[in-house]
Amino acid sequence: MSLKLENVSVVYGEGTPFRKVALDNINIEFPKGKITGIIGHTGSGKSTLAQLLNGLNKPTSGKIYLDGEDIWVNPKEISKVRFKVGLAFQYPEYQLFEETVGKDIAFGPKNMKLSENEIALRVTEAARMCGIPDDSLDRSPFELSGGQKRRVAIAGVMAMKPKYLVLDEPAAGLDPVGKTDILNGIINYKNETDGTVLLISHSMEDVAKYSDYILVLKEGKVFAQGTVEEIFSNISALADSSLDLPQITRLFHELKKRGLIERDDVYTVKFGEKLLKEKGIGNA
Amino acid sequence: MLKDITLGQFFPGRSLLHRTDARIKIILLAVFLVFVLCAKSAAAFTFVAVCTAVLVIISAIPLKTIIKSLKPLMFVLIFTAVINLFFANGEDILLQWKFIKIYREGIENAIKMVVRLTCLVTGTSVLLTYTTSPLDLTDGIERLLTPLKHIGVPVHDFAMMMSIALRFIPTLIEETDKIISAQKARGADFESGNLFSRAKALIPILVPLFVSAYRRAFELAEAMECRCYRSGVGKTRMKVIKTRPADYIFLGISVVCCVGIFFLNQVVIPF
Amino acid sequence: MAFIQTEKLTYNYEGNLVPAVKEVSLSFEKGSYTAIIGHNGSGKSTLAKLLCGIFTPTGGKVFIDGMDSSDEEKQENIREKCGMVFQNPDNQIVSSVVEEDVAFAPENLGVEPKEIRKRVDDALAAVGMTEYAHHSAYKLSGGQKQRVAIAGILAMNPDCIVFDEATAMLDPAGRREISAAMNELNKRGITVITVTHHMNEAAMADRIVVMNKGEVAMDGTPREVFARVDELRSLSLAVPQVTELLYDLGLPEALHASEAADIIQKEIEKKCH
Numbered sequence: 032m033s034l035k036l037e038n039v040s041v042v043y044g045e046g047t048p049f050r051k052v053a054l055d056n057i058n059i060e061f062p063k064g065k066i067t068g069i070i071g072h073t074g075s076g077k078s079t080l081a082q083l084l085n086g087l088n089k090p091t092s093g094k095i096y097l098d099g100e101d102i103w104v105n106p107k108e109i110s111k112v113r114f115k116v117g118l119a120f121q122y123p124e125y126q127l128f129e130e131t132v133g134k135d136i137a138f139g140p141k142n143m144k145l146s147e148n149e150i151a152l153r154v155t156e157a158a159r160m161c162g163i164p165d166d167s168l169d170r171s172p173f174e175l176s177g178g179q180k181r182r183v184a185i186a187g188v189m190a191m192k193p194k195y196l197v198l199d200e201p202a203a204g205l206d207p208v209g210k211t212d213i214l215n216g217i218i219n220y221k222n223e224t225d226g227t228v229l230l231i232s233h234s235m236e237d238v239a240k241y242s243d244y245i246l247v248l249k250e251g252k253v254f255a256q257g258t259v260e261e262i263f264s265n266i267s268a269l270a271d272s273s274l275d276l277p278q279i280t281r282l283f284h285e286l287k288k289r290g291l292i293e294r295d296d297v298y299t300v301k302f303g304e305k306l307l308k309e310k311g312i313g314n315a
Numbered sequence: 316m317l318k319d320i321t322l323g324q325f326f327p328g329r330s331l332l333h334r335t336d337a338r339i340k341i342i343l344l345a346v347f348l349v350f351v352l353c354a355k356s357a358a359a360f361t362f363v364a365v366c367t368a369v370l371v372i373i374s375a376i377p378l379k380t381i382i383k384s385l386k387p388l389m390f391v392l393i394f395t396a397v398i399n400l401f402f403a404n405g406e407d408i409l410l411q412w413k414f415i416k417i418y419r420e421g422i423e424n425a426i427k428m429v430v431r432l433t434c435l436v437t438g439t440s441v442l443l444t445y446t447t448s449p450l451d452l453t454d455g456i457e458r459l460l461t462p463l464k465h466i467g468v469p470v471h472d473f474a475m476m477m478s479i480a481l482r483f484i485p486t487l488i489e490e491t492d493k494i495i496s497a498q499k500a501r502g503a504d505f506e507s508g509n510l511f512s513r514a515k516a517l518i519p520i521l522v523p524l525f526v527s528a529y530r531r532a533f534e535l536a537e538a539m540e541c542r543c544y545r546s547g548v549g550k551t552r553m554k555v556i557k558t559r560p561a562d563y564i565f566l567g568i569s570v571v572c573c574v575g576i577f578f579l580n581q582v583v584i585p586f
Numbered sequence: 587m588a589f590i591q592t593e594k595l596t597y598n599y600e601g602n603l604v605p606a607v608k609e610v611s612l613s614f615e616k617g618s619y620t621a622i623i624g625h626n627g628s629g630k631s632t633l634a635k636l637l638c639g640i641f642t643p644t645g646g647k648v649f650i651d652g653m654d655s656s657d658e659e660k661q662e663n664i665r666e667k668c669g670m671v672f673q674n675p676d677n678q679i680v681s682s683v684v685e686e687d688v689a690f691a692p693e694n695l696g697v698e699p700k701e702i703r704k705r706v707d708d709a710l711a712a713v714g715m716t717e718y719a720h721h722s723a724y725k726l727s728g729g730q731k732q733r734v735a736i737a738g739i740l741a742m743n744p745d746c747i748v749f750d751e752a753t754a755m756l757d758p759a760g761r762r763e764i765s766a767a768m769n770e771l772n773k774r775g776i777t778v779i780t781v782t783h784h785m786n787e788a789a790m791a792d793r794i795v796v797m798n799k800g801e802v803a804m805d806g807t808p809r810e811v812f813a814r815v816d817e818l819r820s821l822s823l824a825v826p827q828v829t830e831l832l833y834d835l836g837l838p839e840a841l842h843a844s845e846a847a848d849i850i851q852k853e854i855e856k857k858c859h
Contacts, residue, residue, distance in 0.1 A: 113500055
């Protein structure tokens, strides 16, 4: 039971001068029940990958296996794949349309043709996970602040209870509070439903903080993949990939270069603190 | 996909058509449209097609782009062709199979309609939208309509509105594409059901699109105000438009072409 | 009088009980570089719009280069002096072609065609977009679009540019482009005021104003402001990671990784002796 890509390539504009390889022979298996962070520059193929996983986009070649089954075996059944692999787009608040928050969250479950009771249950559950207060459910989504709208939109995807939840830049453009709210909602979802989460982001800092595994894409290819520790144990490679390293990582990279410290696989302030305290630095 | 729609998009370039005064191009387009719609005989249609081809060539817009822009029209083209093919009556039966009768006139009409539509769309894009930057276009319209200012028509505002609409077409198309994908990801079904449920299925697309267009309009207005926009009062232009002799020659040639159509309509060439 | 000066500046959105900006008195010197931070709803964006005269105060005053922003007749002069770059790159580009968009403001102002040409060329060069002059704006990257927006403001020859979360919708590369452009503008003597929630960007300014509930909560150099880690945390604002680390270790404050490395190096060497 997993989500797996086998030799997947996506080519846009085949046979035209605008031919562009968005993904080039990708092989990945996303670990179940974990959060995998997917990072890369704009144009690295992150968003293409997201749309591949739930069948909004078809691979030019290669296969995508969902729980062992090729998702494109029966193209007519692709909407079922979309219920299993939920996708929240970038700036998902721009897709809200219902009169009330509750109705908007219910849109997905309704399309799944669930019973009224089940829909109501899922709406309250998703709203709770995303930290949307009960009394907001009857309000218009258009009255809410940007951060709240974002949470409603993401709750709308969570209410479908997908086994796999793919989020494209869920925290983009939010202030620190809004960001924490959203990311905590995602962790709640993972813990409560035992779901698998794919978190697409530009921010190495967020990915390092919230993920178990990391996949680094570069120019449509897998540049690196592994646990967060594995990825960060090879800092020099990451530094070369010209991704934005967390500031704390850059600090320890510099300290190691100066021969002051042995490890540079540091990606949280807490761990950095611990290392330095072990060295007897600071007032412990 | 919606992304293939290139309508209203401007392709910067330095071709003769790009450099022609926008006013001349607008007049030309009007003349061209009359001339396409008036064509009747096979000779006239051949001439229309040749003229369109010439326009495409001098615009230096790649043929691929033109073909791409016709793609969304494909359905309409095929539909008209089929209607004309099967439902036209005439004298010359070419093919008969059960109740289907195909007349020579039917084929002729089908070809004419396809040529007419293709030329209309290609001509409009090549003459105006592809080769005229929206600002030039607005300016052209504004100058052509200047006489109306005296009777109180807000010509400048109208022209500005048009140019902004053109500027936002690609943005809104992209946005629509995104909203459709997002709602599909939530299991929205746009393909099945009767007409009523299909129309209802559009709500999740139209509401967000409208909200977003409104938000964009509001933000753009603020940004324009910030850049001292005051509806054409005391406005100057970076590029001073001068109508060059070449423009008049161009206009002359096209008027001659147009007149030619009326004569060609009289010429009967066996098909 | 400073270049921009506010006196008990207050702004109340229609129908709201609590003002978004409450009796704020600040001054911004010519050529200064200020970052305004605060969480959503702290009034930072409203303040920014008041500072460049887009909003007219409902109470108190804003003087921009000595001109009162409530004075209708001065409005256009103020807009010319003080421009604003907004958050969404798509919604502030008026024309499809880069150079025509940049020419929009001077055309509105009735500048001579030759002078417009010069201003447009200079503005595009200043943001490094000269080679894109004839490109269609729609196809540029987010960072490039924002640079065009900056050029569009520069073409008015303003003394001040206010950035209202201009990097919020950009990727890291785009953010770097715009930060670099802000720095460059400031070096040319333009007063820069940027509203942001990226602390690393705020750290690049000469001064940080922290807003909370419509009021100024802190005002000082980045060093002074980021030294108050506990207060910032209580306002639910983040601090740069290295600042947080050194603060928790009880070491002197630092804003950048290299600076922090120096401090830690000193500490380690002290230990060895």
